Amino acid sequence: MKCAALTGISPEVIRDLRTGKPRTIELQSAHNIVTIAGVEPGPEIHIFMTSIDIEDLGPGDAGICVDLLSSVISMKRIVEYSQGLYFEERERMSARVQVKYCSSSVVKEVFHEGLCAPTQVEVLKSSCYHAG
Numbered sequence: 001m002k003c004a005a006l007t008g009i010s011p012e013v014i015r016d017l018r019t020g021k022p023r024t025i026e027l028q029s030a031h032n033i034v035t036i037a038g039v040e041p042g043p044e045i046h047i048f049m050t051s052i053d054i055e056d057l058g059p060g061d062a063g064i065c066v067d068l069l070s071s072v073i074s075m076k077r078i079v080e081y082s083q084g085l086y087f088e089e090r091e092r093m094s095a096r097v098q099v100k101y102c103s104s105s106v107v108k109e110v111f112h113e114g115l116c117a118p119t120q121v122e123v124l125k126s127s128c129y130h131a132g
């Protein structure tokens with residue numbers, strides 16, 4: 001099964017998702033935001049999540065498959081003033097996704113063409129799914 005991949009996710013978040021309750025996660029990594037921007041939420045939309053960094057992701061790496069319940073991408077503008085004369089303006093993009101655990105899985109093949117392209121993986125289908 002080929003699906004989008006979110007990488008560098010905290011092991012604590014993955015452990016919490018395994019309980020089966022839907023959770024909302026805020027993503028700030030550029031490669032994860034690009035990946036999630038190309039995925040529409042739906043009942044049969046699966047996303048692979050792993051704590052392994054994108055640079056190290058390869059065949060045999062473990063993670064979990066989750067159902068994408070909702071996603072919102074937003075931009076936040078930050079202006080900092082210093083002594084009334086100097087200011088710095090920055091923008092920060094983030095994505096908030098609500099996901100629910102589906103199964104554990106292993107990467108079969110990785111499809112990643114750079115920072116501005118979504119990351120996809122071919123995962124082995126699990127024979128045991130979480131009832132929730």
